[in-house]
Amino acid sequence: MTFSPLPAANKRILPLSMVSIGQKVRLQQITGGKRLTHHLVEMGLTPGVELTVIQKSGPLLIAVRDSRIAIGRGIACKMQVCR
Amino acid sequence: MLLHIALMGNPNTGKTTIFNALTGMNQHVGNWPGKTVEKKEGVFTHNGRKIRLVDLPGTYSLSAFSPEEAIARNYLLDSDLEAVVVVLDAANLERNLFLAAQVQELGVPTLFVLNMMDAAAEREIKIDTAVLSRHLNAPIVTTIARKGEGIDALKTAVVTIAAKKSAEQSILPLELNYGSEIENGIDELCTQMDRFPAILERYPARWLAVNLLEQDEMLQQQVLKMEGGSALLTIVQLTDNRLQTAVGEDVEIAIADNRYKWIHKLVEETVDRPQIDMLTRSDKIDRIVTNRWAGIPIFMLLMWAVFKLTADVSAPYLDWIGGVLAGPVTHWIISLLTAVGADGTWIESLFVDGIIAGVGGVLVFVPVLVFLYLALAILENSGYMARAAFVMDSAMHRIGLHGKSFLPLLVGFGCTVPAIYATRTLENEKDRILTGLLVPFMSCGARLPVYVLFAAIFFPDQGGAVVFGLYLLGILTAVLLALLLRKTSYFAGEANAFVMELPPYRMPAIKGLWLHTWVRIRSFLESAWTIILASSIVIWLLASVPMGGKGTFADVAMEDSAFAAVSGVIAPAFEPLGFGSWQASSALVSGFIAKEVVVSTMAQVYNVEGDAEAAEFPPFIEDVTFIFSSFAEATVDTARAIPLIVGIDLSSEDDEPEPTDLILAVRQNFEETSGGRGSLAALAFMVFVLIYTPCMVAIAAEKHELGVRWMWVSVIGQLLLAWVFAFIVFQGGKVLIGF
Numbered sequence: 001m002t003f004s005p006l007p008a009a010n011k012r013i014l015p016l017s018m019v020s021i022g023q024k025v026r027l028q029q030i031t032g033g034k035r036l037t038h039h040l041v042e043m044g045l046t047p048g049v050e051l052t053v054i055q056k057s058g059p060l061l062i063a064v065r066d067s068r069i070a071i072g073r074g075i076a077c078k079m080q081v082c083r
Numbered sequence: 084m085l086l087h088i089a090l091m092g093n094p095n096t097g098k099t100t101i102f103n104a105l106t107g108m109n110q111h112v113g114n115w116p117g118k119t120v121e122k123k124e125g126v127f128t129h130n131g132r133k134i135r136l137v138d139l140p141g142t143y144s145l146s147a148f149s150p151e152e153a154i155a156r157n158y159l160l161d162s163d164l165e166a167v168v169v170v171l172d173a174a175n176l177e178r179n180l181f182l183a184a185q186v187q188e189l190g191v192p193t194l195f196v197l198n199m200m201d202a203a204a205e206r207e208i209k210i211d212t213a214v215l216s217r218h219l220n221a222p223i224v225t226t227i228a229r230k231g232e233g234i235d236a237l238k239t240a241v242v243t244i245a246a247k248k249s250a251e252q253s254i255l256p257l258e259l260n261y262g263s264e265i266e267n268g269i270d271e272l273c274t275q276m277d278r279f280p281a282i283l284e285r286y287p288a289r290w291l292a293v294n295l296l297e298q299d300e301m302l303q304q305q306v307l308k309m310e311g312g313s314a315l316l317t318i319v320q321l322t323d324n325r326l327q328t329a330v331g332e333d334v335e336i337a338i339a340d341n342r343y344k345w346i347h348k349l350v351e352e353t354v355d356r357p358q359i360d361m362l363t364r365s366d367k368i369d370r371i372v373t374n375r376w377a378g379i380p381i382f383m384l385l386m387w388a389v390f391k392l393t394a395d396v397s398a399p400y401l402d403w404i405g406g407v408l409a410g411p412v413t414h415w416i417i418s419l420l421t422a423v424g425a426d427g428t429w430i431e432s433l434f435v436d437g438i439i440a441g442v443g444g445v446l447v448f449v450p451v452l453v454f455l456y457l458a459l460a461i462l463e464n465s466g467y468m469a470r471a472a473f474v475m476d477s478a479m480h481r482i483g484l485h486g487k488s489f490l491p492l493l494v495g496f497g498c499t500v501p502a503i504y505a506t507r508t509l510e511n512e513k514d515r516i517l518t519g520l521l522v523p524f525m526s527c528g529a530r531l532p533v534y535v536l537f538a539a540i541f542f543p544d545q546g547g548a549v550v551f552g553l554y555l556l557g558i559l560t561a562v563l564l565a566l567l568l569r570k571t572s573y574f575a576g577e578a579n580a581f582v583m584e585l586p587p588y589r590m591p592a593i594k595g596l597w598l599h600t601w602v603r604i605r606s607f608l609e610s611a612w613t614i615i616l617a618s619s620i621v622i623w624l625l626a627s628v629p630m631g632g633k634g635t636f637a638d639v640a641m642e643d644s645a646f647a648a649v650s651g652v653i654a655p656a657f658e659p660l661g662f663g664s665w666q667a668s669s670a671l672v673s674g675f676i677a678k679e680v681v682v683s684t685m686a687q688v689y690n691v692e693g694d695a696e697a698a699e700f701p702p703f704i705e706d707v708t709f710i711f712s713s714f715a716e717a718t719v720d721t722a723r724a725i726p727l728i729v730g731i732d733l734s735s736e737d738d739e740p741e742p743t744d745l746i747l748a749v750r751q752n753f754e755e756t757s758g759g760r761g762s763l764a765a766l767a768f769m770v771f772v773l774i775y776t777p778c779m780v781a782i783a784a785e786k787h788e789l790g791v792r793w794m795w796v797s798v799i800g801q802l803l804l805a806w807v808f809a810f811i812v813f814q815g816g817k818v819l820i821g822f
């Protein structure tokens with residue numbers, strides 16, 4: 001899944017696991033398994049949605065659409081985001 | 084007529100709280116997603132209408148991801164509901180509306196409940212319910228379920244909507260626009276479906292098209308079973324392939340995305356909120372509590388506090404109940420029996436040696452359990468439990484599990500049975516079975532009394548350390564077992580991905596905490612009246628039947644009774660473990676039924692000939708004063724013990740309790756069977772109790788959740804492990820100490 005407007009040159013794409021605490025990013029794409037990706041999208045992690053990383057310690061704690069979701073490091077590596 | 088209504092909604096939105104408020108029942112409520120894993124039913128009457136209400140597990144969408152989500156979804160599709168009540172968290176509306184939209188697309192009569200209006204108000208979120216209701220094409224009721232606000236209005240609305248369905252009002256399904264390409268695909272599929280009348284009879288065409296394009300596996304399987312099903316699925320697959328190239332992404336994701344876009348617009352139109360996105364209070368707490376460095380120490384500290392609370396703070400009440408049972412209660416029963424002329428007969432023996440010794444021996448531990456369950460309730464209801472899973476995720480990963488497995492394990496310290504059911508929140512079957520196999524090693528509340536008793540007898544000075552050590556041993560066993568099992572071919576591989584919603588921290592409501600604790604204590608007391616009473620009487624009977632010609636009924640020395648003979652048969656198996664007496668064996672055998680029974684059996688089999696009849700009882704009034712004054716003393720002692728948690732010792736003098744007959748008898752017996760190494764044998768005994776089968780009900784839960792095969796693996800494995808561990812403790816200890 002991709003977010004339609006092409007990322008501008010200064011918008012670096014990186015995995016969510018690289019984002020540091022307190023940063024707000026935009027979700028670009030999830031490259032995990034189909035079922036899991038679908039589940040994440042249904043939980044509100046749609047392409048283009050804004051995420052804030054609240055905590056990182058092993059898993060990540062992210063804020064998305066008023067909910068707080070804990071995400072294991074493994075999946076966080078498969079979530080592409082841009083600033 | 085009974086009107087049939089189901090409660091649905093995202094996890095942790097307050098469905099069970101609403102269910103309890105409507106039906107007056109007390110189902111388990113807690114602040115973590117996935118507490119309710121099985122549907123629960125209740126009935127209530129309002130305005131002369133009788134409603135059958137079903138509380139379903141929380142689900143994020145109708146395409147089920149985990150087994151408990153499947154229950155909710157199948158229930159909606161397969162049962163004949165008058166209406167569904169969808170509970171929405173007003174403070175998290177956007178995500179909650181996803182399920183709401185899906186339910187409306189299905190076109191069942193729906194009532195929406197905007198719950199948690201207090202939490203929304205706190206965050207200055209205002210919702211225009213009239214407009215929202217119009218767009219969703221369904222009535223909306225607002226509630227603060229925890230405070231009982233809006234429940235009456237909800238009852239009326241439920242009755243109204245249920246009655247409407249029985250009047251056969253047709254409901255228009257909601258039609259969202261999924262974008263021109265997908266809409267074309269849907270139209271095309273709908274036309275093709277005319278060829279499959281059998282399927283269309285069961286499902287509305289557009290809904291079926293959308294959901295098959297969403298790759299709903301369960302729906303696919305159901306369709307496959309119907310006439311023309313496989314042909315239809317092939318057509319869907321072709322359309323799906325074409326659409327995928329057209330929209331440039333997976334169709335199911337494009338559909339979900341478009342649904343969220345529709346929701347986003349709806350929210351912009353109906354929700355008014357401050358734009359600044361600030362960190363909530365929960366976020367600020369989480370910055371500390373889930374911190375990479377502070378998280379685990381905070382967790383350890385909390386666990387230690389729970390442990391101290393249960394062990395130290397409850398101790399004075401423990402003495403109090405013991406005193407009341409042995410003193411006033413026994414006096415009164417004997418006096419009563421004397422009054423009816425039954426003193427000195429077998430009836431007195433039944434009451435004093437059977438029932439009071441058995442049931443009373445267990446009731447003594449109620450205070451310990453009250454504090455244990457209270458502590459767990461606080462952890463659960465505050466929202467910390469979910470954080471513990473977050474904090475422990477990395478550590479759990481190292482043993483091949485993940486954070487979510489941690490919740491059942493933690494619940495296991497309270498009771499193994501709900502813990503085994505809680506494994507259902509794990510999506511992956513192997514994770515689920517593995518966690519289910521480990522849960523019994525978390526020492527449950529019912530095992531605690533055994534440790535407390537034995538620690539008091541054999542390790543009066545290091546009692547706390549010994550009990551703590553046993554808990555640790557259980558955890559360690561689980562860790563090693565997890566590592567080992569992950570090496571086997573069946574469990575090989577990584578744990579499934581960890582995704583879990585963390586609820587906001589909430590101040591636990593006192594009433595909720597009390598209910599929570601009380602429900603568990605009540606079930607403990609219920610087992611005291613049923614299982615424990617029954618087994619106490621059976622044991623008393625067996626113990627009263629003379630064997631080998633010595634004594635008469637109800638007047639026979641324990642060691643000459645049928646009970647001694649029966650238990651003696653298996654006693655040799657425990658000889659290498661240091662406790663090969665028939666008394667110890669009998670306690671372990673009855674402990675197979677329930678761990679609560681171990682202590683009561685001991686109280687009975689070691690019952691030293693009391694000469695209660697000869698004693699002069701204090702006057703009635705003195706007994707009553709004793710109950711109250713000693714309760715006051717216990718309360719004072721408890722208050723003194725609370726600072727102990729942080730290491731401050733306020734108690735003035737160390738008053739050694741008088742060793743009771745039970746203590747003396749147990750000590751003597753264990754010294755005898757172990758050749759003078761009583762403490763070592765006692766340690767081995769405690770280890771055995773820790774590791775072997777928790778109780779019959781737990782076995783039933785394992786059968787239900789893991790299947791018969793894994794149930795047997797679990798039961799036999801635990802027995803073997805228990806024996807081996809106890810053997811190592813006793814024989815290894817002998818070598819170490821160098822006897």
Ligand SMILES: Nc1nc2c(ncn2[C@@H]2O[C@H](COP(=O)(O)OP(=O)(O)OP(=O)(O)O)[C@@H](O)[C@H]2O)c(=O)[nH]1
Nearest residue numbers: 094095096097098099100117118119141199227228
């Ligand atoms: N602030 C607030 N909290 C509430 C309200 N209703 C319920 N809660 C709390 O929300 C938490 C979750 O409640 P439950 O009733 O267990 O939620 P559930 O929807 O049954 O959850 P699952 O069974 O996990 O799907 C509990 O801590 C409740 O006390 C409310 O109106 N306001």
Ligand SMILES: [Mg+2]
Nearest residue numbers: 098099118119
């Ligand atoms: Mg529930």
